[in-house]
Each structure stands twice: as C-alpha cells, then as structure tokens.
Amino acid sequence: MSLWIGPMRVHLNGHKELTSHNEIVTVKPKGEVFIPLNVSMNHRAEVLVKEGDTVVVGTKLGIGPEPFAIPIYSPVSGVVGKVIQMMHPWLKPTDHLVIKDDGKYTFARSFDPIDIETADRETLVAMMKEAGLMGCGGAGFPTFMKYKNPQGIETLIINAVECEPYITADYRTMKEFLDDLVYGTRAMLKASTAKNAIIAIKKNKHELCTKLQALLVNTPEIKIFMTPDVYPMGWERTLVYEYSKKRYDRLPSEVGFIVNNATTAVSFAQALRQGKPIGEKIVTISGDGVKHPVNVRVPFGTKVSEIIEAIGGYSAEDxxxxxxxxxxxxxxxxxxxxxxxxxxxxxxxxxxxxxxLPCMRCGRCNDTCPACLLPVRINNAEEAKDLNLIEKLRADQCIECGLCSYICPSKIDVTEGVRRAKRALQLRKK
Ligand code: SF4
Ligand code: SF4
Structure with a gap:
C-alpha cells in the first residue's frame, strides 16, 4: 500500500531570522560531558572503557549491538567517570557515560582518511559505520543501514530543506562547510549506487544556492532541487513525492530513493577527509524563551542547561x-x-x-494533515479509548508534524491526542 500525501499548502512563520544571520557561538562544557549509551531507542552500546581510563577526542567508548553495531567516540579528552542515568530526548531516562573533560581536546585519529576517487562502494559504507554516522535530521538512525544493500536505487536525495520553524542549524552548517556538503554528497552517491543525486533546498535560500551551483559546475550528476517554502516539505515522504510524484509504503528505497540529511553528508565528508568521527555539533538554540537565540557549536554530550546559561539564560521563569x-x-x-x-x-x-474551545467541526485539521489522516476523529477515538477505531483510522501513520494543532481555531492540541492514540496502538501490539 502506498500512502497518500495530503495537501502541502501551509507556510509557517519560520522565525528563522532570529538565528540565521548570527555568528555561531562556541560553547564548552563546564567540566563533564555525558555520552548517551543508547545507539537506538532499544539498543544500548557495550562500554569498551572503564572508570579512570584516560581518553582523547576520538577514543572508542563503546559499540552498539547488531544490527546497530556502530561505535560511540569520545568528543573530548579527559578521564572516564561513572555510568549514570539521565533524561534522553527520546523522553526516557537512559544510561550516560560521564567523561571528565580536561579542556585540552587532545585528538588521536580514529581511522585513516579515505579518498572517494579511489575508494570502492563497500569501503565507503564501512566508513559510514566505523565513523558512527547517525542521521542528523532528528531521528538518529545509523546511516550505513540505508546503504548496506541498495537495490534499484535511482536517486540520492540530500535533504537540506529544514522546514521546521526556528531551526537554522543545517543552513549554518551548509554555509560554513559547503565544500564538505558537495564532497559528502559525492561519497554518498557512490555508496548508494544511484545514478544521480539532488540537494533539495528551499527556494528562498538564493545566496546559498548560487554558491552551491558554482561548486557543482563540474559535477553534472548532482543537481539542486528547489522546493516551495511550505511545511512539512522536509518530511522524506513529501520530498520524494515533490520530486518524483511517487508514493511509497514504508521506505523511500521502495521507489528508488535514499534520503539523507545535509548535515549527515557534511559529517561524512569530515570523517572521510580527516579520519575523525563527529565530536561536535552545530545546534540552534532559539525561541522567545531564551534571551539570545543563536546557533552554538558544542561537543555532543554537553548539558542543555549549561548551553542556555552560556548564551545568556532564559527570558522568562516559565x-x-x-x-x-x-x-x-x-x-x-x-x-x-x-x-x-x-x-x-x-x-x-x-x-x-x-x-x-470545543471543537467546531470545521474540518481544517483533516484538510491539512500531510499524511491524509482524520486527526479530529482519531482524537475523539482516543478519548473514547476505542482502539479498533484508532487502528482503522491509521493513527500509526501520523508523523507527529504538529499541523493539526497549529491549524485548529479552537486551540485544541489535536496532535497530542493523536500521539496518545499511536502509543496506545503500539502498547497493544507489544
Ligand atoms: S500530527 Fe496531525 S496533521 Fe500531522 S500527521 Fe499527525 S495527525 Fe496528521
Ligand atoms: S481543526 Fe480543531 S475545531 Fe476544526 S475540526 Fe479539527 S479539532 Fe475541530
């Protein structure tokens, strides 16, 4: 079954001007970083170091179990501490390995650099795995798994759309590392066996597109694909449809595509060129709740509380x-x-x-859903705890894009109801 794509008409106020023109600020951790040991929601890495060991940037700290057997590297130099539990953005407490940061960032090469002109496909895929490359689009899926066994892949899509409001981290990363974006795209193209690649980017990014076009002048197999400024254009399914008018059931590979985020391509290029795994991230810290919205460059494992303090703090108590x-x-x-x-x-x-306010049955949430669901009906079924109806209404296909809440004139948090319905279905399956 191929899933339908709903109307893509919603232009959101992006608030991107809050951070898109500001210089990136480097923030150092205050003395410790906390490295999440999970390589996926349900897969915890085996720790390869012990408390008291000395580590440098690039020391292998752990490795995930199959099929997520990717390594975790130290982003700082210092001394290994204990394993403690902390909240994870997946909304559950998970084990984190503490590294006491000596502030020196001593670096040892984790693997040898690779030249993409001479490397074969298998070597490039092995490098994706060895570098511990995870999709940087938010989901955190090991990148090499998309490239392990590519069958019938026609086109690689590098997703530089970044359609969520406030976020400009990809944009700033691309601005800073445009050459790496092209190099990483070429490497991924070779690893994918696809014939061509597109870098999908919103059409309002004129300056970036012009520079990118100049870099691609001798690379006819990679083209820029400009997308409209609507939400959620960065969703894989929408992007594949916008480019090809093809729909798929589970994965883009069913219709001949691999999709990766632009920052993932940049990280891959840096691993290939420098023999260095990802140690630091460019992250957007924005919204009206912080005094100084900005993109920061931080070692991963840095606490959010320390970053907010370093950039000037919150603008409100609540x-x-x-x-x-x-x-x-x-x-x-x-x-x-x-x-x-x-x-x-x-x-x-x-x-x-x-x-x-009470639902006024305007139907806007239904009309707007990009996954062609009926959010208000799912919400009602969730309130009635009618799991059979929730299943029939395909709540599991919700991508949690938030549009049904955003669009609702009664200010009902429809998305939260659909999320609860999804979770109820998942629990029933267990
Ligand atoms: S969050 Fe709402 S609009 Fe978005 S996919 Fe889910 S049901 Fe549809
Ligand atoms: S948009 Fe809001 S008010 Fe309109 S049908 Fe959906 S839940 Fe009801």
Missing amino acids: VHIIAGGPMMGKTITTDQFVITSYANAITVLKAQKIDP
Whole structure:
C-alpha cells in the first residue's frame, strides 16, 4: 500500500531570522560531558572503557549491538567517570557515560582518511559505520543501514530543506562547510549506487544556492532541487513525492530513493577527509524563551542547561523546552539532558496558558494533515479509548508534524491526542 500525501499548502512563520544571520557561538562544557549509551531507542552500546581510563577526542567508548553495531567516540579528552542515568530526548531516562573533560581536546585519529576517487562502494559504507554516522535530521538512525544493500536505487536525495520553524542549524552548517556538503554528497552517491543525486533546498535560500551551483559546475550528476517554502516539505515522504510524484509504503528505497540529511553528508565528508568521527555539533538554540537565540557549536554530550546559561539564560521563569523544533520536537520537563550526536535544535518558548474551545467541526485539521489522516476523529477515538477505531483510522501513520494543532481555531492540541492514540496502538501490539 502506498500512502497518500495530503495537501502541502501551509507556510509557517519560520522565525528563522532570529538565528540565521548570527555568528555561531562556541560553547564548552563546564567540566563533564555525558555520552548517551543508547545507539537506538532499544539498543544500548557495550562500554569498551572503564572508570579512570584516560581518553582523547576520538577514543572508542563503546559499540552498539547488531544490527546497530556502530561505535560511540569520545568528543573530548579527559578521564572516564561513572555510568549514570539521565533524561534522553527520546523522553526516557537512559544510561550516560560521564567523561571528565580536561579542556585540552587532545585528538588521536580514529581511522585513516579515505579518498572517494579511489575508494570502492563497500569501503565507503564501512566508513559510514566505523565513523558512527547517525542521521542528523532528528531521528538518529545509523546511516550505513540505508546503504548496506541498495537495490534499484535511482536517486540520492540530500535533504537540506529544514522546514521546521526556528531551526537554522543545517543552513549554518551548509554555509560554513559547503565544500564538505558537495564532497559528502559525492561519497554518498557512490555508496548508494544511484545514478544521480539532488540537494533539495528551499527556494528562498538564493545566496546559498548560487554558491552551491558554482561548486557543482563540474559535477553534472548532482543537481539542486528547489522546493516551495511550505511545511512539512522536509518530511522524506513529501520530498520524494515533490520530486518524483511517487508514493511509497514504508521506505523511500521502495521507489528508488535514499534520503539523507545535509548535515549527515557534511559529517561524512569530515570523517572521510580527516579520519575523525563527529565530536561536535552545530545546534540552534532559539525561541522567545531564551534571551539570545543563536546557533552554538558544542561537543555532543554537553548539558542543555549549561548551553542556555552560556548564551545568556532564559527570558522568562516559565518556559517550555523542546528537543527539536516546535512542530515535531519533544517537550522535556527539564534542561538536565544533553545534545546528542544527531541533535539539531533546542527550542525554548515562553509558557502560555491555553484554554481550548470545543471543537467546531470545521474540518481544517483533516484538510491539512500531510499524511491524509482524520486527526479530529482519531482524537475523539482516543478519548473514547476505542482502539479498533484508532487502528482503522491509521493513527500509526501520523508523523507527529504538529499541523493539526497549529491549524485548529479552537486551540485544541489535536496532535497530542493523536500521539496518545499511536502509543496506545503500539502498547497493544507489544
Ligand atoms: S500530527 Fe496531525 S496533521 Fe500531522 S500527521 Fe499527525 S495527525 Fe496528521
Ligand atoms: S481543526 Fe480543531 S475545531 Fe476544526 S475540526 Fe479539527 S479539532 Fe475541530
């Protein structure tokens, strides 16, 4: 079954001007980083170091179990501490390995650099795995798994759309490392066996597109694909449809595509060129809940509370902290969690008291859903705890884009109801 794509008409106020023109600020941890040991929601890495060991940037700290057997590297130099439990942006407490940062950032090469002109496909895929590359679009899925056994892949899509409000981390990363974006795209293209690649980018990014076009002048197999400025254009399914008018059931590979985020391509290029795994991240810290919205460069494993303090603090006492953007991110009730190797943003919004009105049956949420669901009916079925109806209404296909809440004139948090319905279905399956 191929899933339908709903109308893509919603242009959101991006608030991107808050951070898109500001210089990136480097923030160092205050003395410790906390490295999440989970390489996926349900897979914890085996720790390869012990308390008291000395480590440098690039020391292998652990490795995940099959099929997620990717390594975790130290982003700082220092001494290994204990394993403690902390909240994770996946909204559950997980084990984190403490590294006491000596502030020197001594570096040892983790693997040899690779030249993509001479390397074969298998070597490039092995490098994706060895570098511990995880998708930087927010989901944190090991990248090599998409490339392990590519069958019938025609086109690689590098997703530089970044359609969520407030987030400009990809944009700033691309601006700073445009050459790496092209190099990483070429490497991924070779690894994918696809015939061509597109870099999908919103059409309002004129300056970036012009520079990118100049870099691609001798690379005819990679083209720029400009997308409209609507939400959620960065969703894989929407992007594949916008480019090809093809729909798929589970994975883009069913219709001949691999999709990766632009920052993942940059990270891959840096691993190939420098023999260095991802140690630091460019992350957008924005929203009306912080005094000085900005993109920061931090070692992953840095606490969010320390970053907010370093950039000037909160602008209000009562704020909502969201790991990710305001539409698809997860609200976390504490700032005692860390930047992961695949994080792209922390959005902080002033808390607002919202008194929802009764549903006026306007149908706007149904008309807007990009997954062609009936959010209001799912919400009602969830309230009635009617699991059979929830299943029939395909709540499991919700991508949690947040549009049904955003669009609702009665200010009903429809998305939260659909999320609860999804979770109820998942629990029934267990
Ligand atoms: S969050 Fe709402 S609009 Fe978005 S996919 Fe889910 S049901 Fe549809
Ligand atoms: S948009 Fe809001 S008011 Fe309109 S049908 Fe959906 S839930 Fe009801």
